[in-house]
Amino acid sequence: xxxxxxxxxxxxxxxxxxxxxxxxxxxxxxxxxxxxxxxxxxxxxxxxxxxxxxxxxxxxxxxxxxxxxxxxxxxxxxxxxxxxxxxxxxxxxxxxxxxxxxxxxxxxxxxxxxxxxxxxxxxxxxxxxxxxxxxxxxxxxxxxxxxxxxxxxxxxxxxxxxxxxxxxxxx
Amino acid sequence: xxxxxxxxxxxxxxxxxxxxxxxxxxxxxxxxxxxxxxxxxxxxxxxxxxxxxxxxxxxxxxxxxxxxxxxxxxxxxxxxxxxxxxxxxxxxxxxxxxxxxxxxxxxxxxxxxxxxxxxxxxxxxxxxxxxxxxxxxxxxxxxxxxxxxxxxxxxxxxxxxxxxxxxxxxxxxxxxxxxxxxxxxxxxxxxxxxxxxxxxxxxxxxxxxxxxxxxxxxxxxxxxxxxxxxxxxxxxxxxxxxxxxxxxxxxxxxxxxxxxxxxxxxxxxxxxxxxxxxxxxxxxxxxxxxxxxxxxxxxxxxxxxxxxxxxxxxxxxxxxxxxxxxxxxx
Numbered sequence: 001x002x003x004x005x006x007x008x009x010x011x012x013x014x015x016x017x018x019x020x021x022x023x024x025x026x027x028x029x030x031x032x033x034x035x036x037x038x039x040x041x042x043x044x045x046x047x048x049x050x051x052x053x054x055x056x057x058x059x060x061x062x063x064x065x066x067x068x069x070x071x072x073x074x075x076x077x078x079x080x081x082x083x084x085x086x087x088x089x090x091x092x093x094x095x096x097x098x099x100x101x102x103x104x105x106x107x108x109x110x111x112x113x114x115x116x117x118x119x120x121x122x123x124x125x126x127x128x129x130x131x132x133x134x135x136x137x138x139x140x141x142x143x144x145x146x147x148x149x150x151x152x153x154x155x156x157x158x159x160x161x162x163x164x165x166x167x168x169x170x171x
Numbered sequence: 172x173x174x175x176x177x178x179x180x181x182x183x184x185x186x187x188x189x190x191x192x193x194x195x196x197x198x199x200x201x202x203x204x205x206x207x208x209x210x211x212x213x214x215x216x217x218x219x220x221x222x223x224x225x226x227x228x229x230x231x232x233x234x235x236x237x238x239x240x241x242x243x244x245x246x247x248x249x250x251x252x253x254x255x256x257x258x259x260x261x262x263x264x265x266x267x268x269x270x271x272x273x274x275x276x277x278x279x280x281x282x283x284x285x286x287x288x289x290x291x292x293x294x295x296x297x298x299x300x301x302x303x304x305x306x307x308x309x310x311x312x313x314x315x316x317x318x319x320x321x322x323x324x325x326x327x328x329x330x331x332x333x334x335x336x337x338x339x340x341x342x343x344x345x346x347x348x349x350x351x352x353x354x355x356x357x358x359x360x361x362x363x364x365x366x367x368x369x370x371x372x373x374x375x376x377x378x379x380x381x382x383x384x385x386x387x388x389x390x391x392x393x394x395x396x397x398x399x400x401x402x403x404x405x406x407x408x409x410x411x412x413x414x415x416x417x418x419x420x421x422x423x424x425x426x427x428x429x430x431x432x433x434x435x436x437x438x439x440x441x442x443x444x445x446x447x448x449x450x451x452x453x454x455x456x457x458x459x460x461x462x463x464x465x466x467x468x469x470x471x472x473x474x475x476x477x478x479x480x481x482x483x484x485x486x487x488x489x490x491x492x493x494x495x496x497x498x499x500x501x
């Protein structure tokens with residue numbers, strides 16, 4: 001069972017022209033939504049490199065949300081279409097890597113839809129809460145713990161002092 | 172002056188990298204002239220004890236190929252690290268996990284069960300499996316432990332240089348050996364191959380369209396490939412755009428798409444994610460259903476985009492596997 005104090009952590013990539021503005025609108029309209037989202041503003045949802053999404057998961061995010069303009073409304077004409085295509089494949093790839101695709105969501109939210117930001121964020125936080133923590137950093141630590149179990153000789157042969165000496169001798 | 176001492180060692184690998192060293196052909200005579208090969212299990216009869224007896228840092232360089240999967244490989248990697256002034260990850264498996272790294276899609280239990288019980292060619296009624304320790308008639312026999320996770324060399328010990336490829340070509344091998352012997356090296360941690368994408372040196376480059384607009388993806392056996400045209404333009408997944416140059420486009424020259432064995436360039440952290448990004452952004456379809464029909468042409472995205480680099484990717488492994496501390500099924 002996971003830590004009872006755990007709260008979902010969601011990284012959100014919002015485009016400057018629509019979804020980020022909508023989040024601003026939600027703010028000035030005093031709409032309350034769950035505080036579990038860390039919003040990162042990009043100029044376009046199309047800037048959300050799949051590496052960013054994997055890095056977010058690897059760095060401890062329990063969910064990733066991308067928000068962009070509705071199809072047809074992209075400030076750069078087709079950036080959001082590129083996002084949609086990458087998103088569909090990335091979902092398949094995440095499934096292959098054992099990450100539940102409900103942890104990854106793409107929504108079109110226009111600058112006028114402050115209320116949709118609230119709905120989507122709240123839904124996503126509840127969804128991820130029910131899935132529980134992904135906890136990649138602690139998984140990485142668990143995976144690497146098996147390397148500590150080595151025969152005595154190899155333990156002393158670690159990349160520690162002996163190697164530094166060797167390098168010093170070389171220099 | 173004594174000749175510099177060199178070791179060549181293999182971990183989880185197929186032997187292709189050893190072959191690549193021999194592929195230096197007559198140039199290998201020049202190498203043998205210049206160095207003293209003190210350890211090369213596939214070709215010479217020196218033992219681990221001979222290496223252990225050397226003072227630390229006694230080896231000028233070790234070329235180590237293969238991924239690290241067993242306790243023995245881990246131990247040898249650490250021993251050779253300690254004895255070598257320059258440790259080179261030689262070949263795709265040592266650099267990024269390689270083909271053996273795809274075993275990170277399965278748990279150790281799944282793998283052992285399949286290999287020792289379920290494989291169609293396996294007859295093993297007693298379900299015998301290799302044991303770390305076995306006692307018989309007063310004797311104790313030991314085997315190295317198979318780890319739960321396959322690792323690239325730099326996930327076990329510090330690596331000084333990387334020579335990529337499955338296997339590295341004679342040309343980059345020769346250049347690497349010369350650079351190491353002359354000391355004319357780039358900063359520590361560099362990959363000893365050009366730092367631009369393969370497309371730049373591909374003979375089909377001129378035929379790569381500005382806008383690819385994929386309508387479908389085909390696998391090489393499903394189509395007759397035009398030997399003169401960009402493979403991406405023919406709807407085949409060619410990893411060239413996300414793969415480091417250096418092989419002089421051997422596979423495209425042989426009418427097969429690049430499968431990515433040289434790994435990414437220095438600007439890319441995760442080769443698979445970057446290839447996915449480039450490829451999928453260029454799909455022509457504009458709605459979800461049509462996009463997904465096009466994507467169905469890539470039935471195994473992980474195996475396609477991470478063929479040689481899963482252990483070194485951002486997530487490293489299928490995340491929900493059992494072991495080493497338990498975790499979820501299976």
